[in-house]
Each structure stands twice: as C-alpha cells, then as structure tokens.
Amino acid sequence: MRVRPVSLEKLVEEIADRLASRESDNRLRVALDGAPAADPGRLADALVDPLRVRGRPAIRVDTSDFLRPASVRLEFGRTEPNSFYTGWFDEAGLIREVLAPAGPDGSGRILRRLWDAGVDRAAREPYQDLPAGAILLVSGPLLLGSGLPFDFSVHLEVSAAALARRTLPELAWTLPAYRRYRDEVAPETFADVVVRLDDPRRPAVVEGGR
Numbered sequence: 001m002r003v004r005p006v007s008l009e010k011l012v013e014e015i016a017d018r019l020a021s022r023e024s025d026n027r028l029r030v031a032l033d034g035a036p037a038a039d040p041g042r043l044a045d046a047l048v049d050p051l052r053v054r055g056r057p058a059i060r061v062d063t064s065d066f067l068r069p070a071s072v073r074l075e076f077g078r079t080e081p082n083s084f085y086t087g088w089f090d091e092a093g094l095i096r097e098v099l100a101p102a103g104p105d106g107s108g109r110i111l112r113r114l115w116d117a118g119v120d121r122a123a124r125e126p127y128q129d130l131p132a133g134a135i136l137l138v139s140g141p142l143l144l145g146s147g148l149p150f151d152f153s154v155h156l157e158v159s160a161a162a163l164a165r166r167t168l169p170e171l172a173w174t175l176p177a178y179r180r181y182r183d184e185v186a187p188e189t190f191a192d193v194v195v196r197l198d199d200p201r202r203p204a205v206v207e208g209g210r
Helices: 008-020 040-053 081-087 091-099 160-166 169-184
Strands: 002-005 028-033 058-062 135-140 152-157 193-196 204-207
Touching (some): 008 040, 040 135
Parallel strands (some): 028 135
16 A cells, blocks of 8 residues: 555546546546545535536535434434434435436436525425536545445545544534444545545545555
8 A cells, every 4th residue: 555645736636537537428426525624525626627627517416415304313412423423414315316317327317405404494406407428526424335326436534633633623523423434334445546634735645455
C-alpha cells in the first residue's frame, strides 16, 4: 500500500478523468462517502464543472435530503448513535427515487430531494430527467456496505483522532456510529478510490488496495 499526497485540484482532476473514461453511453452512479468532517459534498461539488468540460453532465444529490421522518429517526432519542447508524437515512427512498431510475435499466427520471428535514415533510421537488451519459454524484456518510447500487465509490477516510477533533461538538454523539462503520464495513478495503483527509488541505490517495 502506498499513500500519495496530492493537491485538492489534482485529486479532482484525477477522479474526473476516471469517471469520464467510463462508458459514455451509460449513466454512472457514484458514491462520495465520508463523515461531515471530511465534507464529501465539497468534493462532489468540485467535480461538477470538470466533468462537464469532459462532456459528462453531472447531477448532485446529497443524502441529507433523504432522511427519514423525525418520528422514525428520533424514536430512540436525538443523540442515539446506533439509530443514526441504522435508521436515519431513507435508503429505500434513495434507491427508489434516485439509484434505481439512474441504473442501466432505469427510467432516468429521478427525484433529487425527497425529504425536507427542516420542516419535517416531503420536499415536493419535481422529477428530473437525467441527460444521456449523466454522472450522478451522491454525497453523504455511511453510504457503502449496505447494498446501495453504486457503480463507482470514493471513500474519504479520516482517522479516529482527526474525526474526533474535527467533528462539531454538537455532533460528537455520532462518533460511535463512525467507529462501528469503520469496524464492521471497512469501506477503505473495497472503495474504488480511497482518500485520506486527516488534514483537508493535504489530501492523500491510498494506492495498492482494491
């Protein structure tokens, strides 16, 4: 295994090249997996324009828009890490409204936002038809290992010490869920790209794994 330091700009270009090189006639479903401390949405957003320049339209989806209703996800309290690990995200809704339609035999008609957690009701977002050859960028935590149908995955790895240091105090209760994810799923062992982000200014690509 080799850990190769890389600038954020170079990382974005390398991932964009790999994604754009995939068969252009097919849609591509990409997971950008990481805890909030790793800010996977930032990487997803940074990929949109480079992919467009390479002739591949990119569509952004964030799993924060696919939470379960508060009555379900907070059934055992607002700070219960096991509930966060297993029950906060509406994986069935994400598959039904996004990943299955974006798949090779899907309709190509997706819903980018399903639930508005701020008001705890359906987001009432209109359906959107994916362009030909679209690359779907889905960002969020705990995305891998549960059977979500992705075609390509990027895992943003943060050490336990860095995760504890960079997690907001009001979210410290989620740390046991990320430890469980690391121990039970070990996403760094099978993701297509693994990026170490202990220091967000100095990413490093882990090579020689998958």
